Amino acid sequence: MAGLLALVAARLQPAFDRLEPGADPVLRPSGQPGVDFQANGALALAKRVGRPPADLAAEIVATASLGEICTKVEASPKGFVNLTLDDGWLAATLAATAADPRLGRCLAERSLTVVVDYSSPNLAKEMHAGHVRTTIIGDALCRLYADAGHRVIRENHVGDWGTQFGMLIEYLLESGDAGREALSLGDLEGFYRQARAAFDASEELQDRSRSRVVLLQSGDPDTVALWRQYVDLSVAHFTSVYHRLGVLLQPEDVVGESFYNDLLPVVVAELEDKGLLVESEGARCVFPPGFANREGQPLPLIVQKSDGGYNYATTDLAALRDRFGRLGADVAVYVVGAPQALHFQMVFAVGRLAGWIPEGKEPVHVMFGSMLGADRKMFKTRAGDVVKLAELVDEAVERAAAAVAAKSPDLPDGEAQVVAEAVGVGAVKYADLSTDRARDYVFDWDRMLAFDGNTAPYLQYAHARIRSIFRRAGLDAAGLLAGAAAPPVLASPAERDLAVALLDFDTAVAATIGTDSPHKLCSYLFDLAGVFTAFYESCPVLRAPAEVRDGRLLLCAHTAGVLSAGLGLLGITAPERM
RNA sequence: GCCCCCGUAGCUCAGCUGGACAGAGCGGCCGCCUUCUAAGCGGCGGGUCGCAGGUUCGAGUCCUGCCGGGGGCACCA
Numbered sequence: 001m002a003g004l005l006a007l008v009a010a011r012l013q014p015a016f017d018r019l020e021p022g023a024d025p026v027l028r029p030s031g032q033p034g035v036d037f038q039a040n041g042a043l044a045l046a047k048r049v050g051r052p053p054a055d056l057a058a059e060i061v062a063t064a065s066l067g068e069i070c071t072k073v074e075a076s077p078k079g080f081v082n083l084t085l086d087d088g089w090l091a092a093t094l095a096a097t098a099a100d101p102r103l104g105r106c107l108a109e110r111s112l113t114v115v116v117d118y119s120s121p122n123l124a125k126e127m128h129a130g131h132v133r134t135t136i137i138g139d140a141l142c143r144l145y146a147d148a149g150h151r152v153i154r155e156n157h158v159g160d161w162g163t164q165f166g167m168l169i170e171y172l173l174e175s176g177d178a179g180r181e182a183l184s185l186g187d188l189e190g191f192y193r194q195a196r197a198a199f200d201a202s203e204e205l206q207d208r209s210r211s212r213v214v215l216l217q218s219g220d221p222d223t224v225a226l227w228r229q230y231v232d233l234s235v236a237h238f239t240s241v242y243h244r245l246g247v248l249l250q251p252e253d254v255v256g257e258s259f260y261n262d263l264l265p266v267v268v269a270e271l272e273d274k275g276l277l278v279e280s281e282g283a284r285c286v287f288p289p290g291f292a293n294r295e296g297q298p299l300p301l302i303v304q305k306s307d308g309g310y311n312y313a314t315t316d317l318a319a320l321r322d323r324f325g326r327l328g329a330d331v332a333v334y335v336v337g338a339p340q341a342l343h344f345q346m347v348f349a350v351g352r353l354a355g356w357i358p359e360g361k362e363p364v365h366v367m368f369g370s371m372l373g374a375d376r377k378m379f380k381t382r383a384g385d386v387v388k389l390a391e392l393v394d395e396a397v398e399r400a401a402a403a404v405a406a407k408s409p410d411l412p413d414g415e416a417q418v419v420a421e422a423v424g425v426g427a428v429k430y431a432d433l434s435t436d437r438a439r440d441y442v443f444d445w446d447r448m449l450a451f452d453g454n455t456a457p458y459l460q461y462a463h464a465r466i467r468s469i470f471r472r473a474g475l476d477a478a479g480l481l482a483g484a485a486a487p488p489v490l491a492s493p494a495e496r497d498l499a500v501a502l503l504d505f506d507t508a509v510a511a512t513i514g515t516d517s518p519h520k521l522c523s524y525l526f527d528l529a530g531v532f533t534a535f536y537e538s539c540p541v542l543r544a545p546a547e548v549r550d551g552r553l554l555l556c557a558h559t560a561g562v563l564s565a566g567l568g569l570l571g572i573t574a575p576e577r578m
Numbered sequence: 579g580c581c582c583c584c585g586u587a588g589c590u591c592a593g594c595u596g597g598a599c600a601g602a603g604c605g606g607c608c609g610c611c612u613u614c615u616a617a618g619c620g621g622c623g624g625g626u627c628g629c630a631g632g633u634u635c636g637a638g639u640c641c642u643g644c645c646g647g648g649g650g651c652a653c654c655a
Contacts, residue, residue, distance in 0.1 A: 404617095
């Protein structure tokens with residue numbers, strides 16, 4: 001069940017093919033009153049075919065077999081083809097879409113293996129505001145890909161290797177159970193700070209830490225066991241934060257830097273075999289063409305430092321090779337901030353030179369802008385500290401709880417808490433997802449938790465209002481949808497507008513996935529909610545006469561379904577009541 | 579110096595990959611609860627789409643050059 005746009009475009013295609021095989025109808029929603037879609041293809045075709053646009057448009061009107069789907073097809077003097085959909089066809093299409101468990105969302109024509117690298121915190125420290133965007137955007141993309149029928153492999157490329165782990169292991173030994181307890185409570189930050197303080201204060205600890213790193217790198221079993229202990233406790237903490245946030249990542253999705261450790265020499269050796277390696281200033285580098293530094297000199301991607309150590313470029317190359325090789329990725333997605341654009345361009349370029357990216361496959365850097373405070377500077381606390389993610393979520397839920405308590409004092413305590421979690425977490429996520437990810441985004445509690453405007457609470461409220469209708473009537477919305485109800489009578493403009501909006505779901509989701517831009521789905525859902533409230537204001541449902549009541553109930557059930565499914569694709573839950 | 583991202587209403591942002599008069603929310607002003615959740619809805623006012631060229635039947639959208647903001651550019655990730 002395709003979206004409305006695709007359905008109509010397909011029906012229009014033969015008329016365009018007659019003029020020029022494969023010509024694009026350029027079908028768009030129309031702003032003209034009483035017109036649903038406009039096909040602009042005739043204007044584009046005019047020059048190529050050597051005929052006036054109006055002429056072509058007239059011919060399209062004459063030859064298009066839009067039969068039962070359009071009630072009016074007109075060519076404008078300028079060459080636009082204006083289409084007005086038939087109410088009966090619209091209603092029948094809506095009924096069919098309502099009965100579809102996917103509510104019209106098409107599956108991808110080809111199921112791909114998509115590896116998504118996101119979140120990727122450093123296990124030495126606690127997750128902070130800097131991890132919010134990658135975690136939220138990455139998770140939404142995973143849900144969208146999976147829903148479209150792709151095979152999604154989540155990879156949480158955590159920092160679990162490096163010199164700081166020598167220090168942490170030594171401190172874990174030194175602090176014994178106390179340290180383990182701090183870690184199991186999730187106070188990674190406190191543990192790290194204490195370890196750091198002890199490290200700075202004691203040369204002896206510094207020495208032990210250094211030799212511990214050597215032991216770790218060389219695979220000493222006892223050291224590895226201690227490291228594993230630290231990592232497990234840390235991952236458990238991260239997992240609890242993910243759970244709280246409603247993020248899909250699980251411990252088994254962790255593929256940390258340590259995982260690639262053994263592959264790093266292999267990566268360098270292969271680069272050498274392929275003749276790509278150049279030694280420069282003591283470091284072993286690859287110089288991909290097209291990159292220059294400040295002085296205009298070729299810019300290297302350093303894969304082995306002059307001290308013999310490897311760096312993040314080496315690890316990223318190993319990961320790239322692993323994803324397209326072992327995992328058989330068709331697409332490797334990196335949900336990483338925009339500042340790393342150059343780094344990934346170079347890694348991808350070297351990956352291609354090395355032949356690790358098969359023909360037709362592609363790595364994609366899904367970049368995003370910085371999260372800024374109200375002062376338009378990097379998001380920090382008043383004291384200038386980074387904001388812990390767990391505390392951010394706490395505050396969101398507290399604020400939401402206060403709002404819920406004020407607006408809906410009758411909700412039972414238990415339910416109020418569940419609603420507050422959904423609203424608070426939803427607000428944070430939606431605020432992040434609802435603007436073009438490439439832009440920097442301004443974090444603002446009041447705006448994201450507002451019940452007006454393009455926010456999660458507004459959409460959740462629209463959804464809850466609909467559920468309330470069914471509760472009141474003692475009806476089951478899901479059953480209504482599945483029950484292949486009779487097509488609604490689209491008696492009023494508000495009903496008709498709602499029907500059209502509902503049938504745009506597939507188009508919106510496809511555009512969202514096609515550009516890795518969750519904000520497009522947000523915009524659609526916001527628009528749908530607006531169209532619904534207009535309907536809700538002007539069309540009584542339960543008190544409506546029998547001949548329109550069932551149709552309106554179906555519209556309601558369908559809308560609730562799209563809102564909750566749409567929010568679900570973004571990783572946001574829609575409570576039954578609020 | 580080079581490269582990347584951004585520049586649309588007072589503020590925060592959309593603008594569906596070039597289409598017919600540029601939209602929303604907030605803020606301001608006015609109106610709407612004996613009626614399915616007013617956490618809502620309607621109306622009014624508000625824009626040289628950073629600037630200048632260019633391509634095109636048509637440009638907020640594509641190209642070039644400037645201006646402004648942010649970021650990146652050899653051994654931290």
